[in-house]
Amino acid sequence: MTDIRSDSSRRTRPDSPWHVRDFRTLFTATTLSQLGTNVGYVAVPLVAVAALDASPGAVGALAALSTLAFLLIGLPAGAWVDRMRHRRVLIGADLIRAALNASVPLAWWLDALTLGHLFAVVLLTGCATVFFDIGSQSTLPGLVGREALVGANSAVVSLQAVSNIAGRGAGGGLVQALTAPVAVLFTALAHLASALRLIALDGRQAPSRAAPQAPLRAQIAEGLRHVLGNPELRALALTAALTNLGVQIVNTMLPVLFVRELGLSASALGLFWAAGGLGLLLGARCARPLAARLGHGRALALVGPLLAPAALLVPLVGRGSWLWAAGAGWVLAMAKIGTENVLGVSLRQRMTPDDLLGRMNATFRFMLTGALAVGAALSGLLGELAGVRVTLWAGAAVAAVSFLPVLLSPVRVRRALPPRQPEPAAGRAARTA
CATH class of the missing domain: 1.20.1250.20 (MFS general substrate transporter like domains)
Known part of the structure; x- marks a missing residue:
């Protein structure tokens, strides 16, 4: 059953998504996820450089691996997302990203971190991000109603812009103050917080009928x-x-x-x-x-x-x-x-x-x-x-x-x-x- 208050708000203000409870939930979770992603954007390459003495070529390979996931599984991921409940996809993707990122500082503390480990984390995190991004964009129209899409997308794109500025600045500060592996732990905690926030999302939204x-x-x-x-x-x-x-x-x-x-x-x-x-x-x-x-x-x-x-x-x-x-x-x-x-x-x-x-x-x-x-x-x-x-x-x-x-x-x-x-x-x- 759809949230009554959300329906009423949508009828009175069809151009605004902010009165829709599920949109606020998704937006908050995306804020946490974006913040963690942007901190990791700065911290992970610095782990390779500072903790593993990686070459410029290896640092470039890290960047390539984060993009490679979209090319490897991007198209089939769309079909899989259409078959699944989007809430489960989003929560699962965040939990996987949290676990993968948490493995980096843990391995560092145990003196077991290797460049191969970091490569695997970046590639698999990219795969989880594929599902999160596709699932997020696919669930948005059903949450706010298609008449409020412009307002909802404006809020999300604005969030991405602010996260690029604030998240990467915070990432640099965390690396400077706490070292790069500890900064990656912040990334893991941000994704975990996002997953916990997404539990409040309405889970009764039906998956695709394809x-x-x-x-x-x-x-x-x-x-x-x-x-x-x-x-x-x-x-x-x-x-x-x-x-x-x-x-x-x-x-x-x-x-x-x-x-x-x-x-x-x-x-x-x-x-x-x-x-x-x-x-x-x-x-x-x-x-x-x-x-x-x-x-x-x-x-x-x-x-x-x-x-x-x-x-x-x-x-x-x-x-x-x-x-x-x-x-x-x-x-x-x-x-x-x-x-x-x-x-x-x-x-x-x-x-x-x-x-x-x-x-x-x-x-x-x-x-x-x-x-x-x-x-x-x-x-x-x-x-x-x-x-x-x-x-x-x-x-x-x-x-x-x-x-x-x-x-x-x-x-x-x-x-x-x-x-x-x-x-x-x-x-x-x-x-x-």
């Missing part, structure tokens, strides 16, 4: 057809993939440029990235007003050409005023991403039947994370062959034109979010049976 006897490959193919066969969803996926590709090419080379070529401090690089987090937050907060004024699709189509070219200021980074100019370009480019994350995710959730939400989200995650992996590899290759500045220009150019798929698609003429999508015939047949 036919359980359907082969996994057929279910994955159905998700791919839904995304790639729809011109609007395909445009959203291509724009997001191009954005990730360009940004990753730039991000991979920024530490080399800042520290090695410009002689700037690591804190200057951290502040530059933090400015990007502020831009992401600004874009997320502006998304709803822009959609209300311009129309949902028009806002998505216009924010790209207005803000994306600012990425071309980033390769000009240098000392003095050029650092500020590049920082301003980075803020504007990230603001574009923040707006697209809110409006794009809301649109794709609204265009997808409940039975396909997990597979749709998995398809997007697969494409977007694949773009990150390709971007990192391309950046390293271009950096070796053509130099750091040329690599930055290449990444900035990709980011600057990433808006084209959406601008050239039917998204640009969409005034409002579509009505709730009907259930696929396969899902209706399975439920009837």
